[in-house]
Amino acid sequence: MNPIDLGRELMALESRCIAEGMNAVQIRKEKDKFLSEMKINELKEKIKAENGGAEPTDAEIAKSIAAGMSLA
Numbered sequence: 212m213n214p215i216d217l218g219r220e221l222m223a224l225e226s227r228c229i230a231e232g233m234n235a236v237q238i239r240k241e242k243d244k245f246l247s248e249m250k251i252n253e254l255k256e257k258i259k260a261e262n263g264g265a266e267p268t269d270a271e272i273a274k275s276i277a278a279g280m281s282l283a
Contacts, residue, residue: 212249221245 212220224245228238251272258267258275267275 217249 221242224241225238228241233241254272254275255267258271259265262271
């Protein structure tokens with residue numbers, strides 16, 4: 212995801228959180244959760260490409276994280 216789209220997604224998430232009456236700490240947690248999920252999805256795509264298109268298992272993802280594969 213490019214930085215502009217990422218910024219838009221985060222702003223939309225923040226707007227939804229504010230509309231739901233969340234405080235600043237809750238909003239930050241939601242943003243962190245969103246970013247973590249996005250990074251894991253990117254990692255899944257990297258592993259999938261390395262596996263020749265096969266969907267990675269949770270064990271493969273955990274192994275990659277433990278081995279220090281970049282989540283950035």
